Amino acid sequence: MSIGSSLAEARRSAGLTVGELSARTRVREALIHAIERDDFSQCGGDFYARGHVRNIAKVVGLDPEAMVHEYDELHGGVPLPVRAASVFQADTPIKIRESRSPNWTTAMGVALAIVVVFGVVKTMGGGEETPTAEVRPAVPSPSMPAAAPEAPRKPAALTGGRRGGLVVLQVKARRSSWLDIKDMTGRKVFSGVLEAGKTSVWRADKGMQVTFSDGGAVSLQVNGKNLGAPGRRGQVVNRAYEAPAPQPRQSPEG
Incomplete structure (x- = not known):
């Protein structure tokens, strides 16, 4: 059948x-x-x-x-899932390293300063000819490779959630979108369509695994922190939201 x-x-x-x-x-x-x-x-x-x-x-x-x-x-088997890093991490802030393109204004300023120094040395030296090297500011040429694009930023660590594992997920639908939500043990929390304009809240111990059929159709709050849209319009996105691990207590000195 x-x-x-x-x-x-x-x-x-x-x-x-x-x-x-x-x-x-x-x-x-x-x-x-x-x-x-x-x-x-x-x-x-x-x-x-x-x-x-x-x-x-x-x-x-x-x-x-x-x-x-x-x-x-x-119909050809199950599609491969899209892996995504958890947005929950330790309370220690993440240092984000950004790759910056060369600052050509600064380079030109340094080059001009060197030219001025050579000119002063030549003037103070009287009649003696002090050989100087011609210094030209570096100018990008068509053969030079373009600067690397800025590295994608990692999500900032979320704090303020209850230690012990409770994760509160709030989803607001700008367009109707299908969601599949499971807790970290694989138990289904919700599976269905969230209608446009509706807002729903789900809670689970330790965290949740969520599949969004349209990453640009919804906006999120996790434990009170706004995360915006989880993906682009029409993009199928898998996300895992885990509770932050409790930090060990430090004994007082002495």
């Missing part, structure tokens, strides 16, 4: 109409009809299709992961 047929039969067995299933999953009725016919072309890509299959299977009583696995087997 195909994926669409399995979902349709499970829906009927659960006594749900397409309209009732649409209200529970927030998937459009037309899209549900298409999925039950094994037509996934209207989903907007494999990523969204997996999310719809998972949500529908969960509501109609099927194993969501098994249905998504069957979908992956038929």
Whole structure:
């Protein structure tokens, strides 16, 4: 039995109409009809299709992961995840080293100062001719390589969260976007669509792993700190938000 047929039969067995299933999953009725016919072309890509299959299977009583696995087997397998560094680090501030392009104004100033010094030495030396080397300020030529772009900045360490592991994630959707949130043990916290204009808050001990279907569609706060958008518009982004490790207490001197 195909994926669409399995979902349709499970829906009927659960006594749900397409309209009732649409209200529970927030998937459009037309899209549900298409999925039950094994037509996934209207989903907007494999990523969204997996999310719809998972949500529908969960509501109609099927194993969501098994249905998504069957979908992956038929459509080329699971995409490789995007690894991202955790934004939580120790309380010690991070020193950010920036690569700077050469300061040609400073270089020209130094060169001119050298020319002036040679001129003073020549004047004070009377009639004697003091050989001087011609000094010219360095000027970038077309053959010189362009300065390296500024290195990407690492996220600053977040402080102010509760020590002991509680992470509070607030997500505000500028556009409707699908999210998948799990705690650090892999237990599902939320999986579904956050509607445009809505703001939701989730809490989990030790941290959370989040998949954003559109990194530019949402803005984040983690433990009260604004992190902005996790990615670019239309970019699928995986992020991990871990609680800062507790610092050892220092014994007083003496």
